[in-house]
Amino acid sequence: MxxxxxxxxxxxxxxxxxxxxxxxxxxxxxxxxxxxxxxxxGRIFYGWFGLLGSVALVxxxxxxxxxxxxxxxxxxPHATASEEHPESDLGREKADx
Amino acid sequence: xxxFLTPALPYITAAFLIxxxxxxxxxxxxxxxxxxxxxxxxxxxMPGQYNAFNVMGMxxxxxxxxxxxxxxxxAFSFAACIxxxxxxxxxxxxxxxxxxxYAGAAIGAVFATDIITLFVFWEGTAIxxxxxxxxxxxxxxxxxxxxxxxxxxGSGVIxxxxxxxxxxxxxxxxxxxxxxxxxxxxIMLTAIGIKCAFPLLHNWMHDAYPSATITGTVILSVFTTKxxxxxxxxxxPGTELLIYVGVVMALFPILFALLENDLRRLLTYxxxxxxxxxxxxxxxxxxxxxxxxxxxAVASIFYQGLLFMCVSAVLYRTGxxxxxxxxxxxxTMPLTTLFCLVGGAxxxxxxxxxxxxxxxxxxxxxxxxxxFYVWLALLLASAGAFLHSGLRLPYLAFFGANSSxxxxxxxxxMLIAMALTALLCVGIGLYPxxxxxxxxxxxxxxxxxxxxxITQVQLLAFVALGFALMVKRDxxxxxxxxxxxxxxxxxxxxxxxxxxxxxxxIGGTWHFGVRLTERRVANLLSGIYRAHGPLGPLAxxxxxxxxxxxxxVLLGMTLVLTYI
Numbered sequence: 001m002x003x004x005x006x007x008x009x010x011x012x013x014x015x016x017x018x019x020x021x022x023x024x025x026x027x028x029x030x031x032x033x034x035x036x037x038x039x040x041x042g043r044i045f046y047g048w049f050g051l052l053g054s055v056a057l058v059x060x061x062x063x064x065x066x067x068x069x070x071x072x073x074x075x076x077p078h079a080t081a082s083e084e085h086p087e088s089d090l091g092r093e094k095a096d097x
Numbered sequence: 098x099x100x101f102l103t104p105a106l107p108y109i110t111a112a113f114l115i116x117x118x119x120x121x122x123x124x125x126x127x128x129x130x131x132x133x134x135x136x137x138x139x140x141x142x143m144p145g146q147y148n149a150f151n152v153m154g155m156x157x158x159x160x161x162x163x164x165x166x167x168x169x170x171x172a173f174s175f176a177a178c179i180x181x182x183x184x185x186x187x188x189x190x191x192x193x194x195x196x197x198x199y200a201g202a203a204i205g206a207v208f209a210t211d212i213i214t215l216f217v218f219w220e221g222t223a224i225x226x227x228x229x230x231x232x233x234x235x236x237x238x239x240x241x242x243x244x245x246x247x248x249x250x251g252s253g254v255i256x257x258x259x260x261x262x263x264x265x266x267x268x269x270x271x272x273x274x275x276x277x278x279x280x281x282x283x284i285m286l287t288a289i290g291i292k293c294a295f296p297l298l299h300n301w302m303h304d305a306y307p308s309a310t311i312t313g314t315v316i317l318s319v320f321t322t323k324x325x326x327x328x329x330x331x332x333x334p335g336t337e338l339l340i341y342v343g344v345v346m347a348l349f350p351i352l353f354a355l356l357e358n359d360l361r362r363l364l365t366y367x368x369x370x371x372x373x374x375x376x377x378x379x380x381x382x383x384x385x386x387x388x389x390x391x392x393x394a395v396a397s398i399f400y401q402g403l404l405f406m407c408v409s410a411v412l413y414r415t416g417x418x419x420x421x422x423x424x425x426x427x428x429t430m431p432l433t434t435l436f437c438l439v440g441g442a443x444x445x446x447x448x449x450x451x452x453x454x455x456x457x458x459x460x461x462x463x464x465x466x467x468x469f470y471v472w473l474a475l476l477l478a479s480a481g482a483f484l485h486s487g488l489r490l491p492y493l494a495f496f497g498a499n500s501s502x503x504x505x506x507x508x509x510x511m512l513i514a515m516a517l518t519a520l521l522c523v524g525i526g527l528y529p530x531x532x533x534x535x536x537x538x539x540x541x542x543x544x545x546x547x548x549x550x551i552t553q554v555q556l557l558a559f560v561a562l563g564f565a566l567m568v569k570r571d572x573x574x575x576x577x578x579x580x581x582x583x584x585x586x587x588x589x590x591x592x593x594x595x596x597x598x599x600x601x602x603i604g605g606t607w608h609f610g611v612r613l614t615e616r617r618v619a620n621l622l623s624g625i626y627r628a629h630g631p632l633g634p635l636a637x638x639x640x641x642x643x644x645x646x647x648x649x650v651l652l653g654m655t656l657v658l659t660y661i
């Protein structure tokens with residue numbers, strides 16, 4: 001597999017982000033912050049909040065998922081989830097090779 | 098100026114005219130020109146009220162020009178114009194007429210001076226927009242449209258009830274800021290809350306939007322909810338309850354957006370979360386917060402519209418918006434991918450994109466008023482927005498798993514519409530003064546300070562790092578075919594089940610009662626029959642002699658008693 005969907009591209013992206021985060025952490029120490037709240041002025045507050053916040057959101061979402069997920073035809077035939085989109089509204093075309 | 102002149106008029110006129118025009122460029126030009134004609138009606142007018150007239154002693158007004166109505170009017174008009182370009186290939190008269198009437202009704206409502214006019218246009222948006230769902234012409238979309246119509250028309254009827262009570266209380270129908278307290282104001286807030294997709298009143302949106310046609314979803318995403326935000330900003334600024342409603346609204350849908358498989362439904366949850374920011378702004382009610390909410394509504398019309406356009410373009414070319422079927426589309430749809438990334442960067446509030454200059458106004462307003470937990474919640478919702486719409490959505494559709502789909506790039510009309518919207522997203526981000534100058538209050542806010550840029554980029558970079566690490570470790574919830582139960586389960590499954598149970602219990606009790614009564618009545622009747630029936634003792638024939646005998650006995654007794 002090549003291109004941006006490959007594992008290699010993923011690794012590169014991760015390393016690039018690690019570098020960015022490191023640079024932003026370094027920059028954070030040069031800032032004079034005057035936030036509205038004391039917490040905001042803490043060192044790399046936005047960094048750790050973003051990282052932990054996003055992980056926490058995903059974990060909570062994964063925890064509630066088994067209780068919420070049902071088959072697509074759960075409400076069928078009174079819902080569109082299990083229907084295919086009508087062809088008359090589509091313009092399927094394949095890219096030229 | 099004629100009394101009936103309103104910026105909605107060109108839309109309504111065009112809607113009546115276009116069925117008589119041949120399908121093709123002429124009709125499309127009419128569709129795109131109507132919003133421009135609408136702008137021409139209100140642009141440049143001095144603030145004030147125009148075209149007011151008296152009906153049954155009530156002051157009806159079709160045009161109120163002030164900063165708030167002009168801002169929303171402009172945003173709606175531009176959106177309607179762009180959507181006309183996006184829908185260039187649509188050759189369905191129903192959709193074209195519905196789109197025009199829907200946009201016209203929304204714009205008419207924005208300029209309404211009084212709540213009666215607001216109500217008329219409010220119901221107009223409901224009735225016109227349902228045809229965008231029914232135009233899909235499937236059994237599911239018909240059911241979905243019916244549910245949508247019931248909720249939307251219900252919202253209008255509730256609004257009308259509030260208006261009547263309000264008129265009885267105050268004797269006024271002017272649409273101005275109201276104090277929450279009387280039953281009338283509570284009822285009106287509920288009506289607005291339904292259209293604004295408040296928590297637990299929100300399901301119509303997630304049900305209907307992904308059930309519409311390809312362009313229908315894009316159109317729906319623009320008007321109804323933003324009209325409700327406008328009504329909140331106009332009618333209930335500074336209502337503290339809204340702050341907490343908004344926080345729940347901003348956070349709650351994130352979980353669904355992180356799990357949803359249907360990308361159009363993912364975006365409706367994302368839109369719901371963004372509306373939460375605006376509701377918080379309306380609730381805080383300071384000039385900065387109101388301006389922030391208005392600015393965010395405008396920015397959101399475009400970036401959310403752009404995201405919907407990208408996903409709809411994918412659906413148009415591939416026939417599916419299910420994340421499980423998509424992936425790797427960037428190879429053959431590079432421009433759509435680029436526009437999706439622009440939309441993602443805008444919703445994530447990346448510096449130099451529209452979300453950055455609008456969302457920060459609301460966050461600053463929470464800071465100014467020292468709502469610490471509200472600020473923290475909105476910051477989390479901000480991180481969440483980047484996670485689900487800026488990262489998960491493009492990852493699933495355009496990168497991520499490499500599907501075998503190799504669709505052609507979106508058609509030119511769609512690309513032009515997406516490019517224009519992307520330009521607006523970047524333009525507002527690069528030159529925020531253009532937006533700030535249109536806001537209801539004058540601002541001295543400077544979004545581009547070094548600290549603000551660096552802290553925001555820091556937040557987003559760490560969220561992106563978290564995302565990358567979770568993808569690498571397979572921690573991110575992988576898309577799965579299926580639906581997610583939401584609160585609508587209570588009225589689509591639970592309530593019918595309870596009703597069935599109740600009907601069973603009540604029916605059983607009734608039948609038991611009927612059987613019991615029948616038996617009693619039968620016993621009674623047979624008892625009477627036994628006594629009075631042909632064989633009963635009371636129906637026996639008595640010989641005349643015995644009657645004479647008894648009379649003789651009675652007479653004898655009377656004689657004896659007389660002499661005693």
